[in-house]
Amino acid sequence: MDTLQNFLLAHTQGDLLPWEAQVQAAEYFSLTYSEIEEAALQLNILPSRYQRNRQTISTTQQFTLFHSTVAVIGCGGLGGYIIEELARLGVGNIKAIDPDVFEEHNLNRQILSTISVLGKPKADVAQARVNDINPAVNVIPIKDAFSKANGAELLHDANVVVDALDNIPVRIELAETCEMLKIPLVHGTIGGWYGQITTQLPGDKTIQKIYGRHSKATGVEKVLGNPSFTPAIIASLEVAETCKILLNQGTTLRKRVLFINLLDMEIEDIKI
C-alpha cells in the first residue's frame, strides 16, 4: 500500500473502483476526491459511480470529462438541472454563476430550491448539492451576474459555456462574449410550454441571428411563466449538447435551432 496507484489497483473490483475505496484512499493519502478520481482514471480504472455511463461514455472519455470545465450562466430553472446532470456525468469543473438567492416562486420548478434554502445564494446551494452527489467534481460558485464587463474573466478557462439565463438582452451579450473568447456556447431558453435550443460555435453568430431584430425583446415567459417540466427538458438537451462538444462526438445543433412545443408535442428543426 505504499503508493496511491497500488492502493487503487488493490481495491479495484473488475475495472471498477467502489466509493468506499475512494473514501479510504482520500483519508489514507490525504488527497481530495478529485485527486483520487484523476489517479484512478489515469490507471484506466472507472469509479463505480460511472459504471452506468458505459458504453455511452468510455473510461477514456470519462477522463476527458473529468478534465473539462463548463461554465453555467444561471443556477435557476435551467441551471439547476444542468449542474445536476453535469455533476452526475462527471464533468470535473463546473462554474456556477448566479447573483440571486432562492425565493418562494422558484419552488415550482427549480431543482436546487427547497424550503430550507430560501434566501440562500443559488451558486452556493449548487456547490453544496454537487458536493452531496459527487465530491470529485469541483464547483466554483460565483455570486455575480454575468456581463460583458466581467465575461472574459469569468469564462476564459471554460471549454463550453451553457446558457441558463432568464432574459434576452444578456443572452445576446453572452453570445457575443463567447464569440470573442472563441468558446462554444450551448443556448437554451424557456417560456411556458415552449423552449428552444441551439449550439453556437465561434464564428456562427447563431444567437444574434435568432434575436437580431429584437435584442431588447421580452419573451413569452413574462406572461406564461415557467412550469416544472419545461426547464428539465431543455436543460437535459443542453447537457447532451455539452457532452457531445466535450467529447467531440455525434451531431450537435450547430446552425440549427430546435423549437419545442410541449403543449402540442411538436418539435421544429430550423436551419440557421
Place this chain on the structure above:
Amino acid sequence: MRITVKLFATLRSGRFYTETREFSPGITIGEVIKELGIPEKEVTLIFVNGRHADTHDTLTDGDTIGFFPPVGGG
C-alpha cells in the same frame, strides 16, 4: 401567389396553426406579418422552407413560412 403560413406557440392564440393564403407576388416577410395583424415585436425567429429568414426577404409562390415568438426564460 399561395403561401403557407405556420404560426408557433403563443402566436396561435386567436389566430391559426397553419393556413395557406393568397398574397401579392414579391411580398416581403415583413409585409406578411403586417397583413396577418401580428405586432412585429411578437415575432422573433422566422423560417422559410425550414431555413432561417428575415423580414426583408421576399417570398415566392409555394413557400412555407413559420413565425415564432421571442422566448427568453430560464
